[in-house]
Amino acid sequence: xxxxxxxxxxxxxxxxxxxxxxxxxxxxxxxxxxxxxxxxxxxxxxxxxxxxxxxxxxxxxxxxxxxxxxxxxxxxxxxxxxxxxxxxxxxxxxxxxxxxxxxxxxxxxxxxxxxxxxxxxxxxxxxxxxxxxxxxxxxxxxxxxxxxxxxxxxxxxxxxxxxxxxxxxxxxxxxxxxxxxxxxxxxxxxxxxxxxxxxxxxxxxxxxxxxxxxxxxxxxxxxxxxxxxxxxxxxxxxxxxxxxxxxxxxxxxxxxxxxxxxxxxxxxxxxxxxxxxxxxxxxxxxxxxxxxxxxxxxxxxxxxxxxxxxxxxxxxxxxxxxxxxxxxxxxxxxxxxxxxxxxxxxxxxxxxxxxxxxxxxxxxxxxxxxxxxxxxxxxxxxxxxxxxxxxxxxxxxxxxxxxxxxxxxxxxxxxxxxxxxxxxxxxxxxxxxxxxxxxxxxxxxxxxxxxxxxxxxxxxxxxxxxxxxxxxxxxxxxxxxxxxxxxxxxxxxxxxxxxxxxxxxxxxxxxxxxxxxxxxxxxxxxxxxxxxxxxxxxxxxxx
Amino acid sequence: xxxxxxxxxxxxxxxxxxxxxxxxxxxxxxxxxxxxxxxxxxxxxxxxxxxxxxxxxxxxxxxxxxxxxxxxxxxxxxxxxxxxxxxxxxxxxxxxxxxxxxxxxxxxxxxxxxxxxxxxxxxxxxxxxxxxxxxxxxxxxxxxxxxxxxxxxxxxxxxxxxxxxxxxxxxxxxxxxxxxxxxxxxxxxxxxxxxxxxxxxxxxxxxxxxxxxxxxxxxxxxxxxxxxxxxxxxxxxxxxxxxxxxxxxxxxxxxxxxxxxxxxxxxxxxxxxxxxxxxxxxxxxxxxxxxxxxxxxxxxxxxxxxxxxxxxxxxxxxxxxxxxxxxxxxxxxxxxxxxxxxxxxxxxxxxxxxxxxxxxxx
Numbered sequence: 044x045x046x047x048x049x050x051x052x053x054x055x056x057x058x059x060x061x062x063x064x065x066x067x068x069x070x071x072x073x074x075x076x077x078x079x080x081x082x083x084x085x086x087x088x089x090x091x092x093x094x095x096x097x098x099x100x101x102x103x104x105x106x107x108x109x110x111x112x113x114x115x116x117x118x119x120x121x122x123x124x125x126x127x128x129x130x131x132x133x134x135x136x137x138x139x140x141x142x143x144x145x146x147x148x149x150x151x152x153x154x155x156x157x158x159x160x161x162x163x164x165x166x167x168x169x170x171x172x173x174x175x176x177x178x179x180x181x182x183x184x185x186x187x188x189x190x191x192x193x194x195x196x197x198x199x200x201x202x203x204x205x206x207x208x209x210x211x212x213x214x215x216x217x218x219x220x221x222x223x224x225x226x227x228x229x230x231x232x233x234x235x236x237x238x239x240x241x242x243x244x245x246x247x248x249x250x251x252x253x254x255x256x257x258x259x260x261x262x263x264x265x266x267x268x269x270x271x272x273x274x275x276x277x278x279x280x281x282x283x284x285x286x287x288x289x290x291x292x293x294x295x296x297x298x299x300x301x302x303x304x305x306x307x308x309x310x311x312x313x314x315x316x317x318x319x320x321x322x323x324x325x326x327x328x329x330x331x332x333x334x335x336x337x338x339x340x341x342x343x344x345x346x347x348x349x350x351x352x353x354x355x356x357x358x359x360x361x362x363x364x365x366x367x368x369x370x371x372x373x374x375x376x377x378x379x380x381x382x383x384x385x386x387x388x389x390x391x392x393x394x395x396x397x398x399x400x401x402x403x404x405x406x407x408x409x410x411x412x413x414x415x416x417x418x419x420x421x422x423x424x425x426x427x428x429x430x431x432x433x434x435x436x437x438x439x440x441x442x443x444x445x446x447x448x449x450x451x452x453x454x455x456x457x458x459x460x461x462x463x464x465x466x467x468x469x470x471x472x473x474x475x476x477x478x479x480x481x482x483x484x485x486x487x488x489x490x491x492x493x494x495x496x497x498x499x500x501x502x503x504x505x506x507x508x509x510x511x512x513x514x515x516x517x518x519x520x521x522x523x524x525x526x527x528x529x530x531x532x533x534x535x536x537x538x539x540x541x542x543x544x545x546x547x548x549x550x551x552x553x554x555x556x557x558x559x560x561x562x563x564x565x566x567x568x569x570x571x572x573x574x575x576x577x578x579x580x581x582x583x584x585x586x
Numbered sequence: 587x588x589x590x591x592x593x594x595x596x597x598x599x600x601x602x603x604x605x606x607x608x609x610x611x612x613x614x615x616x617x618x619x620x621x622x623x624x625x626x627x628x629x630x631x632x633x634x635x636x637x638x639x640x641x642x643x644x645x646x647x648x649x650x651x652x653x654x655x656x657x658x659x660x661x662x663x664x665x666x667x668x669x670x671x672x673x674x675x676x677x678x679x680x681x682x683x684x685x686x687x688x689x690x691x692x693x694x695x696x697x698x699x700x701x702x703x704x705x706x707x708x709x710x711x712x713x714x715x716x717x718x719x720x721x722x723x724x725x726x727x728x729x730x731x732x733x734x735x736x737x738x739x740x741x742x743x744x745x746x747x748x749x750x751x752x753x754x755x756x757x758x759x760x761x762x763x764x765x766x767x768x769x770x771x772x773x774x775x776x777x778x779x780x781x782x783x784x785x786x787x788x789x790x791x792x793x794x795x796x797x798x799x800x801x802x803x804x805x806x807x808x809x810x811x812x813x814x815x816x817x818x819x820x821x822x823x824x825x826x827x828x829x830x831x832x833x834x835x836x837x838x839x840x841x842x843x844x845x846x847x848x849x850x851x852x853x854x855x856x857x858x859x860x861x862x863x864x865x866x867x868x869x870x871x872x873x874x875x876x877x878x879x880x881x882x883x884x885x886x887x888x889x890x891x892x893x894x895x896x897x898x899x900x901x902x903x904x905x906x907x908x909x910x911x912x913x914x915x916x917x918x919x920x921x922x923x924x925x926x927x928x929x930x931x932x933x934x935x936x937x938x939x940x941x942x943x944x945x946x947x948x
Contacts, residue, residue, distance in 0.1 A: 114828060189700065
């Protein structure tokens, strides 16, 4: 089918298309305007902006910990408004089915679950397969597992470690690798309660820094497009900015991605010993070109924090609201679920302001990524409001007026005049994520790109504009019209497929049988287990 | 071999599915109970939404106790692999389901390689007079009991004694337990909703929280039913809720009392029961409620309006199931294999006969 999207304001920074024009789609792809071709379907996009489908690089949408959070908090699903059932199970609050629909309505077409425990890869992919419409991807967690820590302790060769990382990425169908508070989950099992970059995991004698550096090198040498995705030590602690700064310094010219930097943007100044270190971190990011970051913006209200940083979550149990938590010591990381309400008090306002300071003080939109670390800073449904805050100083000032004056007095936010342009939003939410993840077929609207397109009716109400797209195409299918789902389809999970080293497979087989008393088969699965047609889409490693 | 019946009359599966769909469509209060694999659960829940049914697991009572621990209180838990490799103390809390005895025997036969102690000690809570369980082999387990107090009372007394509070009936062998705990690196408490009520599960978590103030400990959840816990996981990601959820008002509502299918059937609130299980226990079709049975059977289920034969997950067909041994979902191959269809396949056939705007999403 040939579709013409006519008369919209095209915003495609990758291809330098900024202005009114037409866009043509043939089946699943964007194509050059056909010579004398008549469209089978014409979409009137006059008065609209036309962007590539948005890509979220860090959103906890599926897997063991996410599902445990659902289980822990039935009252939060029950609070969802009942709506007429337009699509299967789309009226179930905070379900996989609802997740896909809500993302699509906002013009998102690809979302990355950033914390997949390798042992629970099947569970994670089954959940992702039940998220309709959008494509998904996962990052496999390494860095607290006995196999890797033992190899580092025993000075195994870089090649052997790369073989293990490659096997993990391939067998779990991941798009990249994440390390979460490297070594801390292993240390917590031995009753260590705090863990910094140069602390050593007992029994292994391996520092957190060494783990990060080892994985960073392996990811880089394997040609995994997405740099090592790092959740640093000391998340949420006053003074965590020092840890983030040390981790940035440790990148040493090799690409590194730091997740949810806002949660590390805390200094120790002021009478509460809690202050903004956003300007310092932003300056460091600006001057370290190999480092990319996402924010983890906090928005006010109820949410639930979900993290495989089990040590941190254990220490946060006392702040749970409501007062119930799950703390799990897993094979490798485990996880912690702590419900939390961000209040407009000093601390909540300070966190909110720090996130926005980082967004606005980091100059290069290609290296700073919007996230709320869904649901840790706020649910992903807060994105449209977040875009408004980035694009409107007045909107920031209005929201700040409801927060703590004490916090705002210690923040530079009110003095920052910068307002994101639509082009910068398109870079941060489309072009840059595609580049960061190695997804050449999306994030832009050049000829040959996947026809993932979001069309928004222009409005002064930015949150409303981004909250309900006028039209969304996924793989050329019109899936949303006027903010409502028009077609239900099943996306794929994007994965790398490095070939496993046979010697490593033998070694892992022997390891699992000896240490766990189980065949390695228990930890792998065939594609057919997902029970969907073509559940995976393959992405190439860098050569 | 016949695989479908309407009443006692053999028929084609297609025809039986048509008849089942007709009954489900015309029902005013249908309920579904199941004991099936992940894809069977997914299909059953999608069907429940389409017909406005409530659903529950066949072993709903024990599963509901385990679910309530998470929905109401939260918990500290540990993966089975970590217990095998790290637990220097194993405390068995109440009676464990037989399906997990093999793993406990494995713990008795191995030592924790990630623990400096390189040895394991065993305790039994709430097993009055017992020093060994058959599945522990020759390993001796120290009983911790409190005469007449039951499991929750014993756990409460144990927690109180450990905190230095006075108790009316002390726990047997408490001093041994306290001594071992004082040097333990990672005690693991094994529990199940099979042998522990809600109060016992809550008290156990309180004890573990107390220990974690200064040292480490956690609890290994060994579900009362592996298929039941798998269904809890699938139900939770699909609807946000565990089983005992109903779609009568068009959207999912979780109510462990209202949608307790056994209660609903006993009280006569339901007019149609779709039971899905390839297990050996066949349903009774004599409680005055129309029954559609998906069962592994070579003959019609007595009293059922419709019977359709299904295969067993991991025996007749490949499947995804919850494994208590790994603490997560696992893909299992077909054992001997057969032509019997999976529960998911039959449910989809039935759903296809029920008019709807879109295909079943599972």
